[in-house]
Amino acid sequence: MHKRLLVSLGVLIAAGSAAWAAGGGADYDGDGRISREEFRNQAARSAFAADKNSNGVVEESELKLSAEQKKALDSNGDGKVSVEELQAGQVSGFGELDKNGDGFLDAGEMKG
Numbered sequence: 001m002h003k004r005l006l007v008s009l010g011v012l013i014a015a016g017s018a019a020w021a022a023g024g025g026a027d028y029d030g031d032g033r034i035s036r037e038e039f040r041n042q043a044a045r046s047a048f049a050a051d052k053n054s055n056g057v058v059e060e061s062e063l064k065l066s067a068e069q070k071k072a073l074d075s076n077g078d079g080k081v082s083v084e085e086l087q088a089g090q091v092s093g094f095g096e097l098d099k100n101g102d103g104f105l106d107a108g109e110m111k112g
Ligand SMILES: [Ca+2]
Pocket: 027, 028, 029, 030, 031, 032, 033, 034, 035, 038
């Protein structure tokens, strides 16, 4: 049950970042699709970008998250969402976005 929440949360966040990634240059090798590696790089970049004051924690003022999202992302339960936790949450969404399971997000999959 908790796991399911985490997965759907990942998808929610990943869906936003996938849309952003599509127009944001995540496709480094230019083959028109986002590999797992490219997605992970993009998740890392966007998580670090979200931490505007670079203190390692993504605060309320830096990224709007619902209480439910925050709780699911906060995997060590310290009440804060770290850059690493946000990154992990995004990466966990890749599997569900990749509907045909080929390890790549193509244009159709990125639109959701
Ligand atoms: Ca690519």
